Amino acid sequence: MQQTRLDAARIGAARQLIDPVFLDTPLYRCEALDPGLGCAVSIKLETANPVRSFKARGTEVVASLLAARGPRAVVCASAGNLGQALAWSGRGRGLDVTVVAPRHATAAKLDRIRALGARLELVDGDHELARDLAAAIARRDGIRLLEDSLDLETCEGAATIGLELVDSASSFDTVLVALGGGALATGVGHVVKSSRPDVEVVCVQPLGAPAMTRSWHERRVVTTESTNTIADGVAGRHPIPAVLDDLLLIVDDAVLVTEASIVAGMRMLLDHAGLVVEPSAALGIAAILEDRDRFADRHVLTIVCGGNVDLDAYRRWTDPAVDPSLL
Amino acid sequence: MQQTRLDAARIGAARQLIDPVFLDTPLYRCEALDPGLGCAVSIKLETANPVRSFKARGTEVVASLLAARGPRAVVCASAGNLGQALAWSGRGRGLDVTVVAPRHATAAKLDRIRALGARLELVDGDHELARDLAAAIARRDGIRLLEDSLDLETCEGAATIGLELVDSASSFDTVLVALGGGALATGVGHVVKSSRPDVEVVCVQPLGAPAMTRSWHERRVVTTESTNTIADGVAGRHPIPAVLDDLLLIVDDAVLVTEASIVAGMRMLLDHAGLVVEPSAALGIAAILEDRDRFADRHVLTIVCGGNVDLDAYRRWTDPAVDPSLL
Structure with a gap:
């Protein structure tokens, strides 16, 4: 693996600075999700803390x-x-x-x-x-x-999630990471690829906010005029060049998903995992829903990165009487 | 504290037998709940694991x-x-x-x-x-x-939650424990009272399934003819004498709550904590709602013990358009 902006010593030092209430978050197989997704799903849960996100x-x-x-x-x-x-x-x-x-x-x-x-x-x-x-x-x-994602502390903080993944006994094949500014993908990707290079790291972004994903595929910064997604946590338009450079080194793929898939992912996490998640945290499940063949029979880990929602919107998104494609 | 059926060595040994996926569960202050409850609330979350309960x-x-x-x-x-x-x-x-x-x-x-x-x-x-x-x-x-609650392993397993509470840096005044057969209260109560005798341990049971609570107050086994509660996880009618004996030694109080308060508790945990919980897991919040003065300005910890719900029922319970007293 080529050199990113991160290194193991700094990540280890960062971990020492974090209140333990945010560390060692739940990591578990969620078999109830498997039948609907056609693969083995594990969850890394970053919502059960005082701020309900990994940030x-x-x-x-x-x-x-x-x-x-x-x-x-x-x-x-x-x-x-x-x-x-x-x-x-x-x-x-x-x-x-x-x-x-x-x-x-x-x-x-x-x-x-x-x-x-x-x-x-x-x-x-x-x-x-x-x-x-x-x-x-x-x-x-x-x-x-x-500055989120540009400032190394934000990536190093996220990287401590990676430490917990690779230190676990769990042997997953793929990690699905929500992609916005890129701190989460940079941090987790760096650690996972350093320690378990065979594990695939796939970033997931909404089709309605695709700037970083397009940039990754074109290997140059691509900006967009606007964003249009319910996944507010990942809705940037101007990718940061240094972050893109890191992602080009450590990420295996970056994919885009529709709003309907994000909503379907939120519903699956509620129905089968009992988890209230914000749209950004459903991106991983959305990616599986959009490409079941790709993930078939693999062990896929998705980071449930945030759970802050407005309940009215959440109820609408997860109302079984509403067709997700009409939201 | 007088001798219960439990002891520290066996509880420590039990902990070694438990898959780590069920241990060291999240314990955190949930400040968003404070204003509505008039006290400082912490949550011990037992739902983020492969079976979605502490069992x-x-x-x-x-x-x-x-x-x-x-x-x-x-x-x-x-x-x-x-x-x-x-x-x-x-x-x-x-x-x-x-x-x-x-x-x-x-x-x-x-x-x-x-x-x-x-x-x-x-x-x-x-x-x-x-x-x-x-x-x-x-x-x-x-x-x-x-046999749940009678068999010591079930109490010792629950007691490992107590270990995590007393080992934490959190300095709570009261622990609210859902009361059914009594394993959770016996296990947690034993450890908390052994290590922090000043912490109050309060059991909470539905008015519609009050057998153990009545037994505790009368200091003898009281059975009931029937139960009538949505809190299926705690709906027993025949308290086990040996468990009652333990609870008489280590529990400070046992209170009963209405179905409307249980529903209101579930709603608060959804609205302010983003947690999907089953009725039994809302008993602690229900107890605060029914006696705010008692808990005013205290630091109260509630064990969110399970999150397995039928979504249709859960949606009805948490529908803001429905008056909880009419459910």
């Missing part, structure tokens, strides 16, 4: 380092999960946290960011506009700008 | 011991969760497992028992009738009868 693994690292020696204020752009995680990590360490989010972000996520005591700035636009404003605030106030 | 902690111990030196066949009565867990634990160890369940048990649980390869015998009656038939099968076939 705190990264923000714990960032906040620990800032509390020890950095500026005591930090700003990030977020669709909600990173912001909630940074608010949690910063609060316990006395940091001043600002989160810039799109106004139309999942209300439940925005409510939790406020409840955790962070300053919330809303922009009338998408994630890229939030990134611009976060950068402007950082420049203006001279504080740390946390 | 495998006990069946792992039973099955390990049977595989090593017992008869290689075992029968139990179950409302579904114990049977599913025993089927899982027995399958991996080559045991012949029979489960006797009420015909009206949760279909999802019965389906999983069959899928796991156990023989399923259905009775036209309630849990007590299932217990009678299981005992008759054991006598007829000369095989092991596993």
Whole structure:
């Protein structure tokens, strides 16, 4: 494997900085999913923690380092999960946290960011506009700008999931990873490929937000004009070149899935695994649903990366009386 | 603390026999629940595993011991969760497992028992009738009868949850435990009271299945003619004297809650924690809802003990358009 931006020593050190409440998350076979998917499915569950997503693994690292020696204020752009995680990590360490989010972000996520005591700035636009404003605030106030996926701590935090996968007794063939900015895929992919190069790492992104996947296939940054997906957690338009470079080294494939498959994946996780997941966390199941032959009889592990949903939308998505293709 | 049937050495040994997939389950503060309940709430989550309940902690111990030196066949009565867990634990160890369940048990649980390869015998009656038939099968076939709560392995398995609670950094004031046969309360209560006698252990049972709670208050076995609750996992009528004796030594209180509160508890766990739980697992939240003053400003830990539900019923229970008191 060629060199990515990550290395084992830093990932190991990152793990030491993370509150144990976010570590050693459940990893288990979910046989009830097998018949519907035609393969053996295991779940790595990142939703049973105080912020209901994997993002705190990264923000714990960032906040620990800032509390020890950095500026005591930090700003990030977020669709909600990173912001909630940074608010949690910063609060316990006395940091001043600002989160810039799109106004139309999942209300439940925005409510939790406020409840955790962070300053919330809303922009009338998408994630890229939030990134611009976060950068402007950082420049203006001279504080740390946390950039998801670009900043190594976010990838290293995610990489600790990879450590738990390869340290487990589970012998999976494929890992399905939700792809947005790329921190999760970079971190998990780096560790898995370093330790178990025979395991296939497949990124999954919505057809409605395909920038990084197209970039990966074309081996150059491809941006898009807009996004159109319910998977708010992965809806970027401007891939980060350094992250793309890493993904080109460690990812075996990147696939796109329809909104109907994402909804069908959320339904399967509810019906057969009893899990409430946000759309981004159903991308892995969606990928299996769209290409059963590819995964037939393999042991597939999917990272259930977040569970923050607005219940009204969630009820609509998982209402059996509603045809997913009509949502 | 006076002597119960349990002891630390046996509980420690039991822990060694349990597949790690069932151990070290998530334990976390769920602040989103606090405002609605008026106290600080932590969750011990026992649903993110291959059988979606805590019961495998006990069946792992039973099955390990049977595989090593017992008869290689075992029968139990179950409302579904114990049977599913025993089927899982027995399958991996080559045991012949029979489960006797009420015909009206949760279909999802019965389906999983069959899928796991156990023989399923259905009775036209309630849990007590299932217990009678299981005992008759054991006598007829000369095989092991596993009796939940009476058999020490089931209490010792549950006690490993207690170990994880007292080993955690969390400093809770009260533990709320669902009360059915009593294995969970006996196991967790024994460990918590041994190690942190100042922590209050409160059992919670449905008003519609109050036999053990009444027995605890009257300090003698009280049976009931029938049960009427959606919390199928705790719906017994004939408390076991030896279990009652243990509970009298280690439990601080036992309370009864209405069906409407159980439903409200399930809704709160869905709305604010993103957790799909079965009615028994909402008993702790229901107890807080029924007596907010008692728990005000305390740090309360509730064990979310199972998540096996029939989705149709679950959707009805958690439909915001339906008044819980009318269910």
